[in-house]
Amino acid sequence: MSSGTGKLATKSIAIVIIVAVLNAVGLSPVVMVFFTGAVFVIWLVARRAQMREVERIFEFYMAADAILREEERRWYGFEIAEVIEHGESLLEMLPDPPPLNYFALGALYQRLGNHAAAVQYLSRLTEGEHGDETHRVAPSSQLRRYVTMLRRLEQHPATEPQTLSAIRNLERARQRSAEKMLVESRSLIETTAVTTVAETPAHETKPTRETKEEMFSTSAPLSSISAPPPITAVLRDIYQDETGASN
Numbered sequence: 001m002s003s004g005t006g007k008l009a010t011k012s013i014a015i016v017i018i019v020a021v022l023n024a025v026g027l028s029p030v031v032m033v034f035f036t037g038a039v040f041v042i043w044l045v046a047r048r049a050q051m052r053e054v055e056r057i058f059e060f061y062m063a064a065d066a067i068l069r070e071e072e073r074r075w076y077g078f079e080i081a082e083v084i085e086h087g088e089s090l091l092e093m094l095p096d097p098p099p100l101n102y103f104a105l106g107a108l109y110q111r112l113g114n115h116a117a118a119v120q121y122l123s124r125l126t127e128g129e130h131g132d133e134t135h136r137v138a139p140s141s142q143l144r145r146y147v148t149m150l151r152r153l154e155q156h157p158a159t160e161p162q163t164l165s166a167i168r169n170l171e172r173a174r175q176r177s178a179e180k181m182l183v184e185s186r187s188l189i190e191t192t193a194v195t196t197v198a199e200t201p202a203h204e205t206k207p208t209r210e211t212k213e214e215m216f217s218t219s220a221p222l223s224s225i226s227a228p229p230p231i232t233a234v235l236r237d238i239y240q241d242e243t244g245a246s247n
Contacts, residue, residue, distance in 0.1 A: 053093055054145050057101070058163045060087045064104040065166035067111065068173065080112045095140045099124075099131045100167070103174040107181065115185035122182040125174070
């Protein structure tokens, strides 16, 4: 018996037990049918919401693969930014996102030219346990559903061939280029930092010229400087000298 069949049988047994309890309490068959139907609808809605979360992961993979693989197409920046926003929203939904999600985000940020963000995501793959699937021994319910759907796609590739192709393309790129892309982004960050420092203009201090000439000697005190005699005294002295000479 598969895990899916076992879970379905368990839920069916639980529904039968609930109906039996309600019957023992003395509720009418109409109320029991209504209650059972409501529970079943709520379960279907919750189940669909959970599956929709997993489908959003595969949609992100397809969009990321299209941008990273089709290099001859001129993608607009806002298109890449929207796909990145989609991928980062998955990180809030998944407490333990798959490593392929980190790689896709790092590669997209590098394609957009944001090498700092690219290093942030790519370093998680090569310098920590985030990049090794074998370390995920206690998965969340979201990751477990993701893996279940992934194995189902691998077992039945004809059901979603484009989705499976995108996943395989990203996995090959991750194995082949993740470390190289990380080194390139770090090198570009260091080069940009060095260039910025080299292009920073040096502030040269030039001595200011004195535009006003000194009127007095800096060594003489102000008390030693006497004012010139008035013009009347000068004229009187000259007149007296001329009178004395004529006599």
